[in-house]
Amino acid sequence: MVLCPVIGKLLHKRVVLASASPRRQEILSNAGLRFEVVPSRFKEKLDKASFATPYEYAMETAKQKALEVATRMHQKDLRTPDVVIGADTIVTVGGLILEKPVDKQDAYRMLSRLSGKEHSVFTGVAIVHCSSNDRQLHTRVSEFYEETTVKFSELSEELLWEYIHSGEPMDKAGGYGIQALGGMLVESVHGDFLNVVGFPLNHFCKQLVELYYPPRPEDLRQPVQHDCIPAVDTFEDLSDVEGGGSEPAQRETGSRDEKAEVGAAGQATAEAECHRTRATLPPFPTRLLELLDGFKLSKALLTACKLKVFDWLKREAPQKAPDIASKVDASACGTEKLLDVCAAMGLLEKTEQGYSNTETANLYLASDSEYSLHGFMLQNDDVIWNLFTYLEFAIREGRNQHHRVLGKKVEDLFQDAYYRSPETQLRFMQAMHGVAKLTARQVATAFDLSRFSSACDMGGCTGALARELAREYPRLQVTVFDLPDVVELAVHFQPAGPQAAQIHFAAGDFFRDPLPSAELYVLCRILHNWSDDKVHKLLSKVAESCKPGAGLLLVETLLDEEKREAQGGLIQSLNMLVQTEGRQRSRGEYQCLLELHGFHQVQVVHLEGVLDAMLATRVAP
Numbered sequence: 001m002v003l004c005p006v007i008g009k010l011l012h013k014r015v016v017l018a019s020a021s022p023r024r025q026e027i028l029s030n031a032g033l034r035f036e037v038v039p040s041r042f043k044e045k046l047d048k049a050s051f052a053t054p055y056e057y058a059m060e061t062a063k064q065k066a067l068e069v070a071t072r073m074h075q076k077d078l079r080t081p082d083v084v085i086g087a088d089t090i091v092t093v094g095g096l097i098l099e100k101p102v103d104k105q106d107a108y109r110m111l112s113r114l115s116g117k118e119h120s121v122f123t124g125v126a127i128v129h130c131s132s133n134d135r136q137l138h139t140r141v142s143e144f145y146e147e148t149t150v151k152f153s154e155l156s157e158e159l160l161w162e163y164i165h166s167g168e169p170m171d172k173a174g175g176y177g178i179q180a181l182g183g184m185l186v187e188s189v190h191g192d193f194l195n196v197v198g199f200p201l202n203h204f205c206k207q208l209v210e211l212y213y214p215p216r217p218e219d220l221r222q223p224v225q226h227d228c229i230p231a232v233d234t235f236e237d238l239s240d241v242e243g244g245g246s247e248p249a250q251r252e253t254g255s256r257d258e259k260a261e262v263g264a265a266g267q268a269t270a271e272a273e274c275h276r277t278r279a280t281l282p283p284f285p286t287r288l289l290e291l292l293d294g295f296k297l298s299k300a301l302l303t304a305c306k307l308k309v310f311d312w313l314k315r316e317a318p319q320k321a322p323d324i325a326s327k328v329d330a331s332a333c334g335t336e337k338l339l340d341v342c343a344a345m346g347l348l349e350k351t352e353q354g355y356s357n358t359e360t361a362n363l364y365l366a367s368d369s370e371y372s373l374h375g376f377m378l379q380n381d382d383v384i385w386n387l388f389t390y391l392e393f394a395i396r397e398g399r400n401q402h403h404r405v406l407g408k409k410v411e412d413l414f415q416d417a418y419y420r421s422p423e424t425q426l427r428f429m430q431a432m433h434g435v436a437k438l439t440a441r442q443v444a445t446a447f448d449l450s451r452f453s454s455a456c457d458m459g460g461c462t463g464a465l466a467r468e469l470a471r472e473y474p475r476l477q478v479t480v481f482d483l484p485d486v487v488e489l490a491v492h493f494q495p496a497g498p499q500a501a502q503i504h505f506a507a508g509d510f511f512r513d514p515l516p517s518a519e520l521y522v523l524c525r526i527l528h529n530w531s532d533d534k535v536h537k538l539l540s541k542v543a544e545s546c547k548p549g550a551g552l553l554l555v556e557t558l559l560d561e562e563k564r565e566a567q568g569g570l571i572q573s574l575n576m577l578v579q580t581e582g583r584q585r586s587r588g589e590y591q592c593l594l595e596l597h598g599f600h601q602v603q604v605v606h607l608e609g610v611l612d613a614m615l616a617t618r619v620a621p
């Protein structure tokens with residue numbers, strides 16, 4: 001349902017939200033607006049000192065965000081959008097502008113400044129109307145801002161750090177989210193709540209009314225309430241379908257009533273019918289259709305990785321589609337389609353000269369990059385994709401689907417001959433190595449582990465985490481304990497360096513063989529692979545090997561207790577179902593498991609991305 005009728009004016013236009021903010025997407029789609037999301041690449045680095053007021057800074061940033069998207073979409077040979085919406089939210093306190101914190105310390109500085117005080121939240125919004133003439137982009141910008149004042153309670157150091165460790169502050173202006181946990185910090189709010197969350201919906205609707213229905217001369221002679229959103233019957237023509245143009249409607253001379261009178265009665269009835277249908281039209285299911293297309297986008301990404309498109313473009317760019325096609329041994333027409341989709345997904349840049357990698361592709365998709373996820377992509381393409389085609393069976397049967405993919409029974413995924421063949425094994429290790437490298441630093445620094453002098457990383461694979469632990473704690477000796485064939489290949493992943501002397505590999509099966517002795521045991525993304533029985537078995541083995549005071553560092557994606565949030569965690573649950581015999585668990589479930597095996601003083605830190613780290617201490621039995 002579209003409550004604000006002027007939103008209906010935009011229903012048949014190509015509207016783009018130039019924002020990656022999930023809050024803005026939610027607010028606007030809840031209001032019934034249909035739009036595509038194209039996050040802006042505009043770097044928010046305008047010189048704040050050159051603006052007389054903070055809201056001018058926010059409006060200019062919003063405008064630049066929207067214009068960058070309008071220009072990029074126009075240049076990319078995609079259809080020029082009709083309307084692009086950009087927004088920027090800032091927090092101001094004591095003359096300072098606070099944007100998103102860059103790290104936890106920055107969040108701490110921001111939140112301590114806000115503690116016990118009143119501050120302002122400004123959101124600048126730009127509505128850019130676009131048109132294209134002779135391949136030239138023409139834009140008309142309408143901007144406004146909204147201010148809301150928020151008062152924080154006095155925040156204790158403890159509460160402040162607990163909030164920061166929740167991870168919530170990092171993508172939010174001022175370092176807090178009023179709509180979630182951050183709501184607990186707030187004593188009072190004066191003004192539009194949604195403005196704080198990132199988008200002043202009420203003011204936006206009023207702005208659309210002004211744009212699409214500027215007051216008629218006769219209205220100006222009568223006292224009018226300027227700050228209200230008119231009711232539905234104020235407008236007769238909400239559809240604007242045939243016009244379909246990108247410009248806001250201009251009021252013609254003569255009222256709409258006059259126009260209706262001159263038309264034939266039959267036509268008037270048909271139009272009325274048409275308007276009724278428009279008014280009751282449900283919101284366009286954009287998000288639903290995007291979800292539907294999700295698997296096609298994933299497959300396009302995986303195929304481009306498999307064909308090593310990003311490797312070729314890292315070596316030489318820009319290149320035209322036929323040149324890339326001949327290098328990757330594929331058809332020119334197919335390659336061009338794939339490259340265009342990659343460009344639309346923001347993985348490639350497309351210009352007159354050809355295609356080039358974006359920074360994301362160079363960093364993560366080229367196979368030789370330091371933080372390459374290429375192996376992880378191939379693992380998803382070759383193994384996980386196939387397993388997910390049997391999701392329906394996995395749901396019905398409540399178990400993994402290797403038997404369907406391989407056509408034979410698989411007793412233990414980690415010991416099976418197919419998965420242990422050197423080629424599949426290496427690909428699996430490359431996949432794990434990519435993911436581990438990306439997250440190892442956060443895991444190693446989540447807690448102060450300096451009291452331990454030895455650690456055992458159970459199932460530590462290529463030693464990527466061991467390396468970060470060794471780098472962070474120079475007196476720590478780390479043993480990577482994994483299956484013999486893994487240990488044999490791990491040497492290929494270990495670069496020389498000062499940490500090499502701190503890292504040792506030990507071959508064995510952690511269910512059957514004695515564990516290497518250590519003061520700290522690490523189980524990073526291990527337990528989710530196993531059933532409750534096996535988790536108990538493993539934890540009791542670890543507990544037996546621990547002296548009182550020893551630590552257990554557990555890293556998993558934790559589900560919330562109601563299993564409602566953490567989309568990443570919930571997807572992982574399905575992933576575990578189709579792939580393993582294990583499952584994702586909640587913080588409470590892990591806490592119980594740990595305590596049952598004599599590990600107490602459990603601390604939890606949410607890491608950037610989807611992982612959570614838990615540190616527990618073994619107490620005397």
Ligand SMILES: Cc1cn([C@H]2C[C@H](O)[C@@H](COP(=O)(O)OP(=O)(O)OP(=O)(O)O)O2)c(=O)[nH]c1=O
Nearest residue numbers: 019020021088089172173176177178196197198
């Ligand atoms: C103060 C506050 C901000 N925020 C969010 C709104 C914005 O998403 C974010 C401020 O950063 P912005 O730079 O305005 O927006 P963004 O980076 O999230 O998205 P984009 O630039 O792509 O449009 O902070 C909350 O969600 N809750 C709050 O209480």
